[in-house]
Every structure is written in structure tokens, then in C-alpha cells.
Amino acid sequence: MAERLLEVDDVTLRFGGVVALDQVSFHIDEGEILGLIGPNGAGKTTCFNVTTGVYQATSGDVRFRGESLAGRKRFSITKLGIARTFQNIRLFNSMTALENVMVGADAQHSTGVFSALFRLPRHRREEERGHTRALELLRLVGIEQRADELAVNLSYGDQRRLEIARALATEPQLLCLDEPAAGFNPAEKAKLMELIRTIRDTGYTVLLIEHDMRLVMGVTDRIVVLEFGRKIAEGSPAQVQDDPAVIAAYLGVDEDAADG
Amino acid sequence: MSTAKSAGAAGSRSRSFGDRVSGLPTPVKVILVIAFALLLYLLPIINPPILSTPDTDFGGVLLTVTLYVLVALGLNIVVGYAGLLDLGYVGFYAVGAYGIAVLTSQQASWPFLLALPVAVLAALVSGVILGGPTLRVRGDYLAIVTLGFGEIIRLIAVNSESLGAAAGIPDVGGPPSIELFEVPHLTWDGWVATLDLDDTSVFLEFSVVDLIPFYWLTLTVVFLVIWADIRVKDSRVGRAWEACREDEDAAELMGVPTFKFKLLAFAMGAFIGGLSGALYAGKQGFISPNSFLLLYSILFLAAVVIGGQGNRWGVIVGAVLVAYLPERFREFTEWRVLVFGLALMLLAIFRPQGLLPPRRTVRARRAEHEIETLEEGDKAHG
Secondary structure (H helix, E strand, O other): OOOEEEEEEEEEEEEOOEEEEEEEEEEEEOOOEEEEEOOOOOOHHHHHHHHOOOOOOOEEEEEEOOEEOOOOOHHHHHHHOEEEOOOOOOOOOOOEHHHHHHHHHHHHOOOOHHHHHOOOHHHHHHHHHHHHHHHHHHHHHOOHHHOOOEHHHOOHHHHHHHHHHHHHHOOOOEEEEEOOOOOOOHHHHHHHHHHHHHHHHOOOEEEEEOOOHHHHHHHOOEEEEEEOOEEEEEEOHHHHHHOHHHHHHHHHHHHHHHHO | OOHHHHHHHOOOOOOOHHHHHHHOOHHHHHHHHHHHHHHHHHHHHHOOOOOOOOOOOHHHHHHHHHHHHHHHHHHHHHHHHOOOOOOOOHHHHHHHHHHHHHHHOOOOOOOHHHHHHHHHHHHHHHHHHHHHHHOOOOHHHHHHHHHHHHHHHHHHHHHOHHHOHHHOEOOOOOOOOOOOEEEEEEEEEOOEEEEEEEEEEEEOOOOOOOOHHHHHHHHHHHHHHHHHHHHHHOOHHHHHHHHHHHOHHHHHHOOOOHHHHHHHHHHHHHHHHHHHHHHHHHHHOOEOHHHHOHHHHHHHHHHHHHHOOOOHHHHHHHHHHHHHHHHHOHHHHHHHHHHHHHHHHHHHHHOOOOOOOOHHHHHHHHHHHHHHHHHHHHHHHO
């Protein structure tokens, strides 16, 4: 069996009286694509926020390669190897696409004021590496010809792709994509599925939140279904599709919307 | 490092002044920069008719302008690069000035060059002490806290006897003079210049009578700071600052230790502010709390905002305008503040991004505008 990469262990998260996550447990193995689905407000993004350190779990534990993430700062979780994109795009708007990705690549770097001031070998080496890596990743997601454009000037689809490139630049072992296909047309979705598979084949593990059922069913190895903060099902796409609880909670109600 | 690349990419866009300059071959650029720097050094010697200030000593005015430029460069790191609104920047300026004053006046009588690093270090430490607890708050709250800091520093000075209380500290020491050679000034009769061998500046004699040597010193410091600014901005550090400014949460999640970098920006800003305060004290010979009023924090910020925050060349222009114009038009004494205020308002209305904003701001605005027009078009169709 592949190695356990991330373990979400009995996590509960409360905001005052609201229970956003209720004893949720699941895990991701190295090299797989895990889909996280559920109706709106089911707690998918909250789940992301717990794994990336934005929120601290009220109880339970999140472990990455056996190491607890509790109490870790957000940037150090990123350096540990978890990177994410955002449901509502959050790029560094007045920086170029290339610079955006280089900020991600800088997670691996340690140049300080002194190195930069005197152009020490470390600065030159890291600038060179960051620049090369950023161009590579822009090419991977297919927007290398827009490298010198400001992020704000990119088209919506390119901005989503740039977010993926920026997250990959931090050299994660686990890439969390929060609705990467939101607002895409079918052709763009097909290309995105292709990209996610390429990313997995390059050696990354992917945690994917997505509303589009066809995309989720087509690309994931395993699916976890949340509803009202609770896990109601887990299994292969085929198993989940036939699960009566899932059909009741999600597919049965939302079938038209999901196909549309 | 990125000049060749950006010059290539700039071909399709309209070529700006910056593009033209960076498109020139390197030796030409070096010669241009040296010539321009030389011109700046010689400016008080040349004393050109229209530029020169009729009612005040031109060398002194140029010195004040350079001190403002230094302050604006420091504040630009905090406000322009890292996006932290600092309304108490004069506090660091005061720490630097009082540091020099206490160490070089009768109480301690240190030589200026020994006191300078200590005073500047004190300013840097004060920046870290202020930033440590306060950089956890954001936006407006940070502005309020820094506003308080500036006032606290001034009130400490007013109320402590050892700092001279309201009267200030007299007999502040200046840098040591090395008298090497004399530089004759030009005098202008209409548009004809003649070399005046009786009116000379001594290189390098720092005195209250002739401020030109002090101007040369300060200008050199400004060049050093610009050099450092360029190098730090074009590195991991500069990118991290900009990322913090653009979206702090996203930056943190992309592995940027935002608190550390914000504190660094604060410390570097405080360092440069302290440096200019220390030079100011050395030039002035005496200091009093009245030189560190809230008004100056606002003026410094005005210089940065007028010029175009985030663009070092812009804030230099802003600082020059803020410091120079009131001196040039001294004859309109009681009107000048009113005119200055009006000019600020007009600028805020017609050019809110500053006179010389970073080019990316201009481009970003244009793009936003285009997107808005497109969206409006879509709505009209739908």
C-alpha cells in the first residue's frame, strides 16, 4: 500500500454554537487524487482551512506524514508540504504572473537582506532557480506566454491556472485545489481534468474540492462526501455514486444542477 | 537582471521613459547616471537662476530637500512596498536626531561619526520594538498605533529634563571637517555666468555658515540608500513585501512568513528614518521637540503619496516637490500652505495614484477599467 500522507482524525470545529465540522475522519495516500464533495455549506472549504492551518481544530488532530499540524503557523505548514488554491481567486494582483509563481518558489528559499544587498551566491542561485522553476510551472499549466502580464490582466481561466502554478511552486507533497473548475465551460473543464492528471503523474498527491460531478467522477481515485459537517460516505467514484445516503443528500436533489 | 526580458516584452506596449532608458546599452547608461549624479553634486555651485531660491540659501534648501528624499525613500519601503500605513514616521526621525544630540552634546561629547551608528541603531531598535506588538493589527488600526507612537516620542522629549525638555538640546556636534580644496561658486548676471573666486565652498568643511558640504554628504547617503533599495526590492525580500501588501493571507499560505517580513520593512524604514534624523541634527546644531511634530509625519507621507507609493523614483519626485516648492515661493509666505493644501486636493482628485506611480499600477488600473467596460457591455447585451 502507498504511504499515508495526510490523516484527518476525528476533527471537530466549532464557531460558537455552529458545528462546521463534526468528527470528520479521512486520509489521503501518497499519489492519489481524493475528491471532497458535498452540497453547498457542507464544510468542504472549512476542511481545507483546517488542513492548511487557517483554522485550528476544536478537537481531533490533523497529521501530515504522522506529524501533527496543531499549533503550526500557516507558512510553516506550506513549507512542510501542503499547498492550496482558493475558491475565490486570491492572486497578488499587481505582480506579474511570473512574480506570483516566484513568491511560491521562495517558500524553498532563504535569501535575506544581506544576501540580496551584496548579491551573494545564495541570492543568485535562488533567483536563478526560482525563475527557471516558475517558467517551468507556467509552461506546465499552459500560460508561459503570459509570464510578464500582471495577474490582474489575465483572463479568468488563466488566473485559475496561475493559482495552481503558484501553489505547485512551493514544492508541495499535497496539493489542495478548491473548486478549480468553478466558472469553466466544458472544454476548459476537460483541459483542467487533463492538467490534474498530469500533476498527479508528475508525482503530486491531490485533494480536490469540486462541484462538477462529471469532473470529480472522471478524475478522482476516491471520494469523501460531506454533508452538514459530517462525513456521510467514502469510497471509489462508483461506490459513492450508488450510495443511497449520497443520492439522498446530493445527487438526488441536485442532479439537474450538477449536470447543467 | 530582468532588463533584457522586459525590454523585449515592452516592444508591443507604448514605450515609457523607463523603457527607453533600460533599452540603452550599458556603457551609455553608466555615463548618463554618472553625469546626472555629478550635476546633482554641482547644483549648489552652479546655482542656476530659475531653480535657485532667491530668499534663502540655495545650498541649505538643497540639503533640506535631500533629507526629505531620504525620509521618503525610507517611508516608501514601509508604505509603498509592504503596504503598512505608518502615520508616526517622524518618531524614528526623532529617535535618530535625539540619539545624535544626546551623544555629541556636552553630556557625552562623542565624535559625530561614532554617535551616528549608535543613533541609527537606536532608531532601528525602536522600529522593532514598535513593530513587534503592533504589526499584528492591520490597516487602520496600525495607522492609529503608529500615530500614537510618533506623539509618544515627541512627548517624552518634551517632558524629560535629560533630553532638554521643551527647549531642546543645543551644541549638537557635526561631522569632522577635512579641508582639502576650495570650490568656487558661479554667479549669474542675467543669463551670463561667471566664476566667483571669492565665494567658495571648502571640500569638506562642515559648518553652519556653508551647508553645501553637508549637502554633498547627504546626497551620497541618498545614493547609497537608492542602491540598497534597488537591490533589496529585486529579490525574495522585495517580492515577499509586495505579496504581503497584495494579500497577506494568501502570502502566508504561500509560505511567506509575513510577520517577519513586515517587521523587516518596519526596521529598515526606521533605520533610514533614523539616519535622516541623525543627519538633520548634525546639520542643525541644535534640536527641539518642535522639529518632530505630527505635521512632519503627514508631510513625509504626503511626499510618498504625491510621488506614487511603491515607485522609488516617484517618491523622490514627491519629496523634492514637498520640500522645495515652499522654499522657492517663500515670497507668498502666508499663502503657501493654502496653495500646498489646494495642490494636494487637486492631486487627490485628478491623480490619486500619485505623479509617478509604479508602472504596474498604471497598467493594473487600465486593465481594471477595460474589464469594467467589457462587463458593462455584457450587461447591455444580456
